[in-house]
Amino acid sequence: MNLPNSATSLIADRPDPDDRLDILDDGDGPTGGIEHKRKGWRILIVDDDREVHNATLFALHDILIDGRPLHFLHAYTGAEALAILRDEADVAVALLDVVMEHESSGLDLVHTIRNDLGLSELRIILRTGQPGYAPELRVIRDYDINDYKTKSELTRIRLLTTLTTALRSYDQIRTITAGRRGLALIVNSAADLFSRRALKGFAEGVLTQLAALLGLPPEGLLCARDAQPAQGSEKQPLMVVGAAGKYSALIDCPLDAIDDPLIVGDIRRCIAEKRNIYGDGATALYFTGDDGHSAAVFLATQEPLSATDKQLLEVFCVNIAVGLENVNLFSDLKFFAFSDPLTQLPNRKGFIDAIDARRRHGATDWTVALIDIDHFSEINDALGHQKGDLLLLAVAQRLRTVLGAGHTLARVGGDVFALLAPDLHLDPAALLALFAEPIAVGDYLLPVHATIGLTRLADEGGSGLDLLKTTNIALNRAKNDRRGRWQYYTRDMTEATRARLDLLHSLRVAIVEKRGLAVHYQPQIDLVSGRVVGAEALIRWTTDDGRNIPPDQFISLAEYSGLILDLGEWVLRTATAQLMEWDAAGLPPLRMAVNVSPTQFRDSRFASRLKGILAELAVPPQRIELEITEGVAMLDAETVISTLREVRALGAEVAVDDFGTGFSSLSYLHRLPLNRLKIDRSFVNDMDRPGNSGTGIADMVVKLGQSLGLSVIAEGVETEAQAELLRGIGCELAQGYLYARPMAAGAFRDWLEAHLETLA
Ligand code: C2E
Ligand code: CA
Ligand code: CA
Numbered sequence: 001m002n003l004p005n006s007a008t009s010l011i012a013d014r015p016d017p018d019d020r021l022d023i024l025d026d027g028d029g030p031t032g033g034i035e036h037k038r039k040g041w042r043i044l045i046v047d048d049d050r051e052v053h054n055a056t057l058f059a060l061h062d063i064l065i066d067g068r069p070l071h072f073l074h075a076y077t078g079a080e081a082l083a084i085l086r087d088e089a090d091v092a093v094a095l096l097d098v099v100m101e102h103e104s105s106g107l108d109l110v111h112t113i114r115n116d117l118g119l120s121e122l123r124i125i126l127r128t129g130q131p132g133y134a135p136e137l138r139v140i141r142d143y144d145i146n147d148y149k150t151k152s153e154l155t156r157i158r159l160l161t162t163l164t165t166a167l168r169s170y171d172q173i174r175t176i177t178a179g180r181r182g183l184a185l186i187v188n189s190a191a192d193l194f195s196r197r198a199l200k201g202f203a204e205g206v207l208t209q210l211a212a213l214l215g216l217p218p219e220g221l222l223c224a225r226d227a228q229p230a231q232g233s234e235k236q237p238l239m240v241v242g243a244a245g246k247y248s249a250l251i252d253c254p255l256d257a258i259d260d261p262l263i264v265g266d267i268r269r270c271i272a273e274k275r276n277i278y279g280d281g282a283t284a285l286y287f288t289g290d291d292g293h294s295a296a297v298f299l300a301t302q303e304p305l306s307a308t309d310k311q312l313l314e315v316f317c318v319n320i321a322v323g324l325e326n327v328n329l330f331s332d333l334k335f336f337a338f339s340d341p342l343t344q345l346p347n348r349k350g351f352i353d354a355i356d357a358r359r360r361h362g363a364t365d366w367t368v369a370l371i372d373i374d375h376f377s378e379i380n381d382a383l384g385h386q387k388g389d390l391l392l393l394a395v396a397q398r399l400r401t402v403l404g405a406g407h408t409l410a411r412v413g414g415d416v417f418a419l420l421a422p423d424l425h426l427d428p429a430a431l432l433a434l435f436a437e438p439i440a441v442g443d444y445l446l447p448v449h450a451t452i453g454l455t456r457l458a459d460e461g462g463s464g465l466d467l468l469k470t471t472n473i474a475l476n477r478a479k480n481d482r483r484g485r486w487q488y489y490t491r492d493m494t495e496a497t498r499a500r501l502d503l504l505h506s507l508r509v510a511i512v513e514k515r516g517l518a519v520h521y522q523p524q525i526d527l528v529s530g531r532v533v534g535a536e537a538l539i540r541w542t543t544d545d546g547r548n549i550p551p552d553q554f555i556s557l558a559e560y561s562g563l564i565l566d567l568g569e570w571v572l573r574t575a576t577a578q579l580m581e582w583d584a585a586g587l588p589p590l591r592m593a594v595n596v597s598p599t600q601f602r603d604s605r606f607a608s609r610l611k612g613i614l615a616e617l618a619v620p621p622q623r624i625e626l627e628i629t630e631g632v633a634m635l636d637a638e639t640v641i642s643t644l645r646e647v648r649a650l651g652a653e654v655a656v657d658d659f660g661t662g663f664s665s666l667s668y669l670h671r672l673p674l675n676r677l678k679i680d681r682s683f684v685n686d687m688d689r690p691g692n693s694g695t696g697i698a699d700m701v702v703k704l705g706q707s708l709g710l711s712v713i714a715e716g717v718e719t720e721a722q723a724e725l726l727r728g729i730g731c732e733l734a735q736g737y738l739y740a741r742p743m744a745a746g747a748f749r750d751w752l753e754a755h756l757e758t759l760a
Pocket of ligand 3: 657
């Protein structure tokens with residue numbers, strides 16, 4: 001109805017409008033935020049005359065307004081127009097026919113758009129066929145109508161200018177609205193962010209809010225650093241504490257480790273210059289807290305930001321910075337200083353803090369435990385660090401299963417875990433039981449054993465650090481004692497530890513200055529002939545203040561401190577030189593047995609050093625016998641076997657000391673190139689104890705030796721009865737107080753000469 005002919009005047013200069021229909025673009029559905037800026041302007045044509053639609057399209061086709069194309073939506077009735085406006089977002093302009101179904105259709109529609117749909121941003125251009133239908137001025141003002149034109153007035157150029165004006169004003173309104181909405185968002189987000197007390201949640205919140213503010217997908221990261229300098233460094237590193245979108249993988253990564261010069265550069269500049277950086281492809285925002293904390297957000301923003309966006313961001317930054325402390329941002333940053341990155345458990349510092357906190361709460365019925373994985377470094381060396389890490393993770397997992405609420409599990413050292421729990425919950429036997437089953441690591445099924453040291457808070461009143469120390473003392477005690485796999489700390493252990501440290505100091509001086517050290521010799525006798533066939537070299541140490549320290553005490557110290565390498569070599573050299581001296585003096589040629597500690601034996605240079613000493617002192621190698629303990633022989637198959645082979649290749653002999661106390665597997669023993677087994681003195685002692693008649697283990701060892709083709713020596717032979725029993729079971733050699741105690745070189749020579757006489 002009322003179809004104005006003049007509609008064609010719009011297209012008077014263009015033929016055949018129908019041809020243009022196929023290029024209609026009805027838009028891409030709803031879009032929001034910055035999207036609408038990049039896409040075209042969405043324009044709704046409302047007219048019951050198809051011709052008007054076509055003419056308008058034709059007139060405006062291929063036109064860019066402020067650099068953006070036009071997309072058209074078409075409605076032929078008021079109802080259709082309403083349906084479209086309800087569904088579609090971002091319709092900028094409606095070109096609206098005043099008279100459609102009835103005379104006021106257009107104006108009714110305007111009323112509904114403004115009042116019922118609440119679309120205040122949409123610009124409306126009224127078109128009418130005849131001047132007589134012009135709405136009153138009041139209507140134009142009340143309904144916020146942009147323009148009113150008769151269709152004949154709207155030539156192509158006029159339509160374009162009218163539309164341009166309308167679109168620009170739409171854009172301005174949008175900007176203002178966005179600003180207002182942005183401000184509301186900022187105010188609301190601040191409240192939201194302050195309630196997120198964990199750093200990651202906060203960072204995520206900031207990124208989401210920022211993205212919403214800019215109408216961008218959340219892609220960015222938040223970097224922060226603690227104001228407190230890390231120990232030994234000038235500044236804490238900047239860490240990525242939150243990340244979203246494609247940057248998610250960078251979370252927990254130090255900034256410097258990020259392989260993206262844009263991110264690193266922008267954030268560095270942002271922090272250094274303490275201001276927001278607006279780059280071409282990215283924006284970096286600066287936040288600062290009261291107490292010197294600083295943080296920066298990096299956002300990928302493809303397009304340069306508008307002035308409004310920038311203003312909003314500035315407001316956002318100021319607002320959010322206030323919340324930095326509130327959200328415990330920097331207490332979370334401390335995570336990095338207080339936790340172990342591998343297991344995510346607290347580290348040593350974190351554990352000490354946990355003890356201190358527990359103390360502050362007045363707890364006394366709690367216990368600290370250190371759980372040390374036995375032989376972890378060997379596993380690590382053998383299987384590689386990756387497998388080692390997996391093992392540690394598996395151990396952490398098992399330990400977690402016993403944790404109760406409020407208990408703390410930490411990793412305080414490479415292979416040492418720590419537990420803080422109430423006395424009642426901390427049962428060392430139960431902890432050890434966790435390792436009853438072997439642990440699967442890759443293709444390996446590893447038997448894992450642990451040793452535990454414990455301190456009850458009631459027994460040691462000091463700080464967390466003190467408790468860690470005392471527990472460590474207990475742990476070392478547990479490791480050294482063969483009695484059990486755990487030890488509770490007691491006060492006298494501190495005394496003992498101090499005494500041990502003093503002793504260690506004196507030992508070091510003694511070894512360096514070769515002062516107070518001597519080698520004593522104990523004869524080894526052929527049980528059948530009664531002849532002296534050899535001697536065992538045993539070290540002796542007299543301190544400056546005249547105390548004789550038994551080797552059982554200081555050998556472990558020397559092992560522990562590594563001094564054993566020097567000490568052992570000194571014994572070997574001294575004993576060998578002594579042997580040569582006796583040779584030169586015309587004594588019968590003896591074999592010299594020298595004890596070699598596990599640490600010495602595992603030293604890769606051991607065989608070559610031995611070779612050097614033997615060559616230097618010109619001693620026939622078969623005159624030297626090395627005593628290794630059963631434990632060493634069983635320890636680490638390949639290394640031990642290869643060292644043994646080297647030693648045997650030199651011609652020296654090897655005996656397994658303290659035999660029977662370890663856990664030798666017979667098949668393995670078979671592979672070792674040995675000469676002799678030395679029955680531990682405890683079994684010799686057992687033989688003639690009243691009520692314990694029989695030769696028991698000694699007998700078994702002798703038989704084992706025979707089957708392996710090894711000779712057997714018994715140590716600690718104190719009585720004639722023992723000697724008799726040993727002889728009876730076919731044991732070849734013996735050593736013990738029955739014959740002689742270990743003696744200084746001079747005394748040994750006197751004894752030997754006397755003994756030769758009695759034998760003769
Ligand atoms: P071991 O290798 O088992 O040495 C034998 C120990 O038994 C010696 O104790 C010796 O004095 C003692 N003994 C000998 N006959 C008897 C006896 O009839 N009855 C009893 N009850 N004991 C007897 P010592 O000299 O106190 O040495 C203790 C341990 O210290 C040695 O045990 C050995 O493991 C270690 N040791 C001694 N000297 C050295 C050394 O030069 N290097 C290394 N690595 N360890 C050494
Ligand atoms: Ca020995
Ligand atoms: Ca022994």
